[in-house]
Amino acid sequence: MNLLYRLTLFLITVFLNLLSPFSGKLNHFLKGRKSLFKKLENFRSTCSSPVAWFHVASLGEYEQARPVLAALKTKRPEMSIVVSFFSPSGYDHVVKRPQPTVDFITYLPLDRKSLAKRFVSELKPDLVFFIKYDLWFHHIQELKKRQIPMFLIAANFREDQSFFGVLGSFFRQNLFAMDWIFTQNEKSLTLLRAIGYKNASLGGDTRFDRVGATAKDPKELPQIATWVGEKPVVVVGSAWEEDMNLLIPLINSRPDYRWIIAPHDLNTEVMERWASQIHQESKRFSVWNSSDSNSVLFIDNIGMLSSLYQFAKVAYVGGAFGKGLHNILEPMGFGVPVIFGKVKNASKFPEAAQSEREGCGFAVADEVSLAEKFSELEDADIYQRAVYSTQNWVKSNLGAADRIIEKVVQLSSKK
Known part of the structure; x- marks a missing residue:
């Protein structure tokens, strides 16, 4: 088996080099490793x-x-x-x-x-x-x-x-x-x-420790705070096409909310297509001002999402209908209940099932179940129980x- 493994790695290396001229991703994968040992040698020469x-x-x-x-x-x-x-x-x-x-x-x-x-x-x-x-x-x-x-x-x-x-x-x-x-x-x-x-x-x-630390010291985002005001906020993290197919009807039915959407793919055309289906005014963060009257804000950068959850009443975390559910613990660090798609392989995302058992995570399968679950969380008593469960689960871990x-x-x- 050892010999087979070594042969497999050798063949993989050969194929990667042969295919890299035709694939930007493969070329980037190999190019990044070319100066690996030189950089390592330089670091180790100054590190005692x-x-x-x-x-x-x-x-x-x-x-x-x-x-x-x-x-x-x-x-x-x-x-x-x-x-x-x-x-x-x-x-x-x-x-x-x-x-x-x-x-x-x-x-x-x-x-x-x-x-x-x-x-x-x-x-x-x-x-x-x-x-x-x-x-x-x-x-x-x-x-x-x-x-x-x-x-x-x-x-x-x-x-x-x-x-x-x-x-x-x-x-x-x-x-x-x-x-x-x-x-x-x-x-x-x-x-x-x-x-x-x-x-x-x-x-x-250990992600609980990470999200707990982020929630204790989030980035200050005064522009977002001004724009949000007293309105309830839903933060959508890592939205894929499949997630937006469910979310857009919900967004259209809740014009009194502020919607902050961080897409998985930062392609401007995709965001513009989603915006064309949303009845409320939408803006991209890069061309937005806090005095604008839009109800929907697309985050077209990387690095803000984890701190944006501080403004959320409810979060929706995407990816479950695509390649895999993204991090549902980030919003929970702020005590925010989370809705997410029903995962295809539950064993890969045990935190999803556990959050449901704890009463702070809610899986939905389609547009109808999303609308039903969101309406439930608009009930003050149900919402407060979900918040308490979220805070308790994070604290205990x-x-x-x-x-x-x-x-x-x-x-x-x-x-």
Whole structure:
């Protein structure tokens, strides 16, 4: 299996290079990695402190890592924090903005044995954290050979993952190389125990810590506050076409609300098409003034959404009808009940089902059920119960990052 894996990675590398001239995304994927080792060498030549390396797949996993790396920086301020990304979209988003607790941001090279060996040799990490699921065999085996402490955090396992199938013994090596695994839920712990892995505990979902911190100190947006005034606000996060098909009739039926819509795709033509179907006046943020009389505001930039939820009475989070539900915990950090589409694969988004059980998340399947659920939340008593449930659920899940780092420091000090 090891030989087959190496052959597969070799062939993938060949095909990526052959196809990259015809694909902007593939070309960007490879181009970003060309100067990887030179940048890493430059960083390491000026960094004499111990290094904690966090590897994430993309932006979502980075958000889960942030509370943990911040907690580690507080506990071990002498450590330098390095974050590696697999996805260009995550890397591009993060590298453009100041990251106060991160000292170096890099791509992860493809998981070829020679590249993994060189990456670990150049970086020389003292602690390593993998987030959620993005585990690469040769990098992990190189770390294991050097006896560098490794931890998997925010793990969320499903029965259909490669670790638990008939041919899962090869992929399970990635799990058994970890010094400790922190899971998001009890089900993941059960799956680990079923394959004989014992060095695990329930760490919780670190996103609660992240959204809690954002809600405590959101960006001040005085223009939005002026425009909102005393009107009730619905914030729509990461709206896809399928979401807007449901939402537009609801928007048209509620002219007294302010609607703030952050599309998943910032294509101006798409926003203009949606605006043409909305009866109320709409504006894009980039050409908008707080004195304008519009009721609908399209957010045509990246970076504002998490703080916009501070104005919401109710939030709608998109993506469930498309590639996957976006982060429903962000608005909940502000105590805001959330409506979202019925997810296709519930096991990939356990927080959706749990939020429904808690009484703070509400799944809808179509235009009719959306209208019904929204009308229910307009009842003062029902709404207040949902707000209380939201606040209680978030509060009860805070502290995951501190628990994880406390255990990591305890374990790594024994090595």
